[in-house]
Amino acid sequence: MDTIKTYNKRKKEEEEEEEETAMEVGFLGLGIMGKAMATNLLRKGFKLTVWNRTLSKCDELVEIGATVGATPAAVVKKCKYTIAMLSDPSAALSVVFDTDGVLEQVVSGKGYIDMSTVDVDTSSKISEAITSRGGHFLEAPVSGSKKPAEDGQLVILAAGEKALYEEAIPFFDVLGKKSFFLGQVGNGAKMKLVVNMIMGSMMNAFSEGLVLADRSGLDSKTLLDVLDLGAIANPMFKLKGPTMIQNNYSPAFPLKHQQKDMRLALAQGDAIAVSMPVAAAANEAFKKARSMGLGDLDFSAVYETVKHLQHSS
């Protein structure tokens, strides 16, 4: 009896080990977002092999159980699934196409999930390369920044291969509060642009309202309170309002990136003849802010273009 019990127990443990091995995951890119996300995966029991361009950034994750991969290629070789969270399109391309890059080890059955925010072209280029080698690809940009990443409360906008999306759900369940499968590659990038375009126009509307209130002799804080009680109350107004009226624009989402997203969203509309006059006006305000040297501040600094009074010449 004992033997059988022991045998059964051992068998069960082996199965669990197998399951755990199957759950070994690669993770490329340990910036602010990537580090928070990788940490969550580790804490929820996934075995992670991590890589970062500056390898020393892996140390903190090693302390909580991660293994280090020497190169993106090495990570992909070791893991069935690899997640990437890079800073921009050029980093996303470099990690895939450079020497010792992801592509060198992509073979049939490998899954590559790029959660970086990139444009449609970049995503398509990576997708074609991965799938032409028999790999599986998913783009999965996220809505949400540092705090939601730490809290596992991101919103995940996945697109590409449906089967890989379904296999990735255990990861997404850890990383986000909700994931969406949006269809073909590029749709994740497009959805993110739409959301950020609305956000950029709203930030301008909010800024104009704040200035109009203030110049009309109304108290800005009261306006924030009134807004927060009404039909257009939203977390962004609540979070950014108090810092804006203190001229505090420490960058959570840099203005130049917001403006780039407005430009890309307008270009997306241009390609398919969608006229968006409010977004276009908002985009020009963000450009004006860039011309005023505010590009590296938070995107809420567009408030300065509305407030601005001084004649410089």
Place this chain on the structure above:
Amino acid sequence: MDTIKTYNKRKKEEEEEEEETAMEVGFLGLGIMGKAMATNLLRKGFKLTVWNRTLSKCDELVEIGATVGATPAAVVKKCKYTIAMLSDPSAALSVVFDTDGVLEQVVSGKGYIDMSTVDVDTSSKISEAITSRGGHFLEAPVSGSKKPAEDGQLVILAAGEKALYEEAIPFFDVLGKKSFFLGQVGNGAKMKLVVNMIMGSMMNAFSEGLVLADRSGLDSKTLLDVLDLGAIANPMFKLKGPTMIQNNYSPAFPLKHQQKDMRLALAQGDAIAVSMPVAAAANEAFKKARSMGLGDLDFSAVYETVKHLQHSS
């Protein structure tokens, strides 16, 4: 001792009763909003004398305890405090200045609280007339429409005489979830314009995003879900989004009124040299919607100007 105590106690109770009697309130205007508000006041125990241009509209309120006043003047004569909730500036002026109007019975000590949405000029004109006769005046436009009115969840933007504001708090506690005292007469109207201007620009930003998503091959309902999980989630997107993508614009807030508020907010900015390019672009979209015959539909029908494709000539 006991007798005296009892006597004193009884006297105090009588005084309290008198105080309650002194809480008899006039209520002018029983449209959608006014009826809901008056009903709430009655249910919370206030004694109401109501008046409406079409007197038959008073019947329902009489059934739950209201008394009818024959004219605005009659109501004001009877009550220390009178609340008005009229449909527009001309109705607000007419109720005060016409024959049998409020003004005929305003004397020292009377309080008049106009909760209609009117412009600064209208409010100032009424204020001057009331106070020049020794009365007390408060403008108190509200943020919120039918549902919040019924639920006693309005946001009240009061301005005028501070003392009257404090006396009116028991009413406001019943009618709204929050009231603000904003200073001099006109500030309530101005604050409401600022809020509605932001709302109008947001509705345009939202419409542009919905069309861009749809034309880009993204599912509109998914966009709504994504928005509802992020930093710009707000009740208006949640409420209007589903009806907009069904081309349902049954009017909660008519587009022509929204456009009028945009125009007035821009004029408020013009007077003090505040440049608001995003609000201006949004205003032109609302005008375009009016030119397309959509003025009487809900303000969310501005969505049609973005969607619109057909060449008519």
Place this chain on the structure above:
Amino acid sequence: MDTIKTYNKRKKEEEEEEEETAMEVGFLGLGIMGKAMATNLLRKGFKLTVWNRTLSKCDELVEIGATVGATPAAVVKKCKYTIAMLSDPSAALSVVFDTDGVLEQVVSGKGYIDMSTVDVDTSSKISEAITSRGGHFLEAPVSGSKKPAEDGQLVILAAGEKALYEEAIPFFDVLGKKSFFLGQVGNGAKMKLVVNMIMGSMMNAFSEGLVLADRSGLDSKTLLDVLDLGAIANPMFKLKGPTMIQNNYSPAFPLKHQQKDMRLALAQGDAIAVSMPVAAAANEAFKKARSMGLGDLDFSAVYETVKHLQHSS
């Protein structure tokens, strides 16, 4: 005797003939425009009775043959036709309605031609007052500023009574290179707003082009030369371009007046649901210029809002 008698008689007849030929005309308002216009009328042989709020301004005209009227009423009493060229709507109203104003002497047969630039309401108010007393009214705002006024090269936008327009043609022939009869009172004002609205948007387009060229490393003067040779060559670009690139905005047409005309044209469009997004964007740029303290400079100073780079906070 006979000879002398005959001579005297003949002389008197000649004088009468001269008088008839040289029709006596009233002229109210001797600002920059009015003085130039009155001077031209005098030089062409019209007998002028002039009035100005500051009477000393009449002196120069008296030197070249004008008679002075003590009040607008005195001028109208003396002359069959009176022309007015006042600075703004309030001056135009004041000259008509104040004590000793035009209205006091308007009787059947008198013609009043108001060439001031006023809004439709002001023009209508004056028209009604004049015609209700049996007088005849023509609004006749002009296109063109100081130089065309001096050169008798104005463009005259007349509206009101057709018969009076025809009687006024001898004056208009002296004052302008072309006059138009546009129909009912108000049409002159409206036409002028349309022209000025187009002009304001063009000035913005021009400013944006100048800045884009300069920042792109192109020579601004070369751009002016290229423009002047092409399909969009126009006197305004030719005149204003060279001064703008020298930051010279000495006011020919003050920016605040241009912005007021943009606002009024947009309001004219609003009333009839004409959406004009480019004019609206231009209007916001002029408002921005006002907020930068440029309202009293030439309207070409809107160039500064495009050039403007500095962050003030």
Place this chain on the structure above:
Amino acid sequence: MDTIKTYNKRKKEEEEEEEETAMEVGFLGLGIMGKAMATNLLRKGFKLTVWNRTLSKCDELVEIGATVGATPAAVVKKCKYTIAMLSDPSAALSVVFDTDGVLEQVVSGKGYIDMSTVDVDTSSKISEAITSRGGHFLEAPVSGSKKPAEDGQLVILAAGEKALYEEAIPFFDVLGKKSFFLGQVGNGAKMKLVVNMIMGSMMNAFSEGLVLADRSGLDSKTLLDVLDLGAIANPMFKLKGPTMIQNNYSPAFPLKHQQKDMRLALAQGDAIAVSMPVAAAANEAFKKARSMGLGDLDFSAVYETVKHLQHSS
């Protein structure tokens, strides 16, 4: 004697050959513009070797003295200077880089003058290829369309090698009324975008004015007359106005090309942080026109977006 005679004769023939060679010019591209330009060069005595993708288009020019080259390479081999006038960037690139293209015969001393309207990148790519083979390059886009091309009244915006510009002046004197040398390659393209951007905004301003006048009850033709007499009178308003009010948009400059130039000009501004809200608003109107199916009509069809009233849903 014979020797000397022969020598002299041979010398003379050589000189004539040199002269002929020096004057022989290549011309690639015989579309509407190219044909008119080549015709002018032939009529002024230049010997032309012409090429066109559809060679039959060369026939008319052969009749007036041109020689045909079989390929772009053959033309360049034969001629010291070759002028190109292609329809778009892809044609401009193809003629240079394809098999039998210009590049195959570019050697030291050859001059290539591309008068096509292309973007900065295209122009730079061609410039690098030509100069890396020892050739000389000039971009020389033109301002002006069919009629000025026929009349030799183009405005030529040259940039690239100054020496080649000076050698090309005899051609430019025939083709245009004025040529400018604007510095480094790309400046011609940039200058053209600036001019077209101003033109596009002006066309919108004009359209808005025409609609506002018409809806205000003013006669559109009278507005055209008034405009033509004032400070903003320009050939474009004079030419396009009468056809626009007849809804005639037969394409001289297709709307989709105008919109593309607006987009490129805005992108040029975006790269260097120049905010241009009026051009952005105009661009959205052109996009709206494209969405209405007007892209292939004349750019003046943007008028339809302002006029447009109908609600399609």
